[in-house]
Amino acid sequence: DTAVSQTPKYLVTQMGNDKSIKCEQNLGHDTMYWYKQDSKKFLKIMFSYNNKELIINETVPNRFSPKSPDKAHLNLHINSLELGDSAVYFCASSHQTGGAKYEQYFGPGTRLTVT
Amino acid sequence: GQSLEQPSEVTAVEGAIVQINCTYQTSGFYGLSWYQQHDGGAPTFLSYNALDGLEETGRFSSFLSRSDSYGYLLLQELQMKDSASYFCAGVTGANNLFFGTGTRLTVIP
Numbered sequence: 001d002t003a004v005s006q007t008p009k010y011l012v013t014q015m016g017n018d019k020s021i022k023c024e025q026n027l028g029h030d031t032m033y034w035y036k037q038d039s040k041k042f043l044k045i046m047f048s049y050n051n052k053e054l055i056i057n058e059t060v061p062n063r064f065s066p067k068s069p070d071k072a073h074l075n076l077h078i079n080s081l082e083l084g085d086s087a088v089y090f091c092a093s094s095h096q097t098g099g100a101k102y103e104q105y106f107g108p109g110t111r112l113t114v115t
Numbered sequence: 116g117q118s119l120e121q122p123s124e125v126t127a128v129e130g131a132i133v134q135i136n137c138t139y140q141t142s143g144f145y146g147l148s149w150y151q152q153h154d155g156g157a158p159t160f161l162s163y164n165a166l167d168g169l170e171e172t173g174r175f176s177s178f179l180s181r182s183d184s185y186g187y188l189l190l191q192e193l194q195m196k197d198s199a200s201y202f203c204a205g206v207t208g209a210n211n212l213f214f215g216t217g218t219r220l221t222v223i224p
Contacts, residue, residue, distance in 0.1 A: 106157040
């Protein structure tokens with residue numbers, strides 16, 4: 001069974017469009033995250049949700065809006081896409097306190113290409 | 116702010132030992148994690164150090180010195196499948212991870 005899943009795996013779209021990426025976890029975790037990995041492989045946290053409440057927003061443009069309908073899902077909606085949004089977006093989840101090892105479980109990633 | 120620096124690339128021979136260093140400047144630091152990422156794959160958890168000292172998990176060990184703001188990942192008996200990118204990550208409040216710059220490890224025969 002897939003622990004953290006994301007759809008779609010690949011997304012190619014034009015500048016100015018609006019798109020969404022979906023994420024689901026079946027691990028029973030209560031905290032979910034979105035990360036952006038750029039072309040230089042730098043991983044940066046974008047959002048963190050705990051029990052459907054936003055608890056971190058690392059200076060992400062407000063064109064990006066996370067939506068969490070329940071604690072097993074955290075979707076990412078992006079408005080007015082720009083070339084610089086091209087990246088791989090990873091969803092992750094963990095227990096609120098991270099457990100003994102603060103381990104996060106990552107989804108397979110969504111490669112977004114904006115043309 | 117959060118800053119974690121790693122060497123960008125390391126090359127080592129199959130069967131050898133390699134050490135990947137990480138120096139950090141973070142606020143609200145709980146501990147240091149390490150993640151492995153193969154090309155095209157997702158980051159996967161390797162280890163976590165909350166206290167100073169060495170943590171061993173099979174062929175992988177991780178070390179932390181809080182006084183030096185320094186840690187490292189030690190990989191022993193290198194295998195070809197260990198070729199990947201390795202990231203240190205500072206753990207702060209609410210289980211937030213701030214990733215380092217990443218080290219690409221290439222294992223050669």
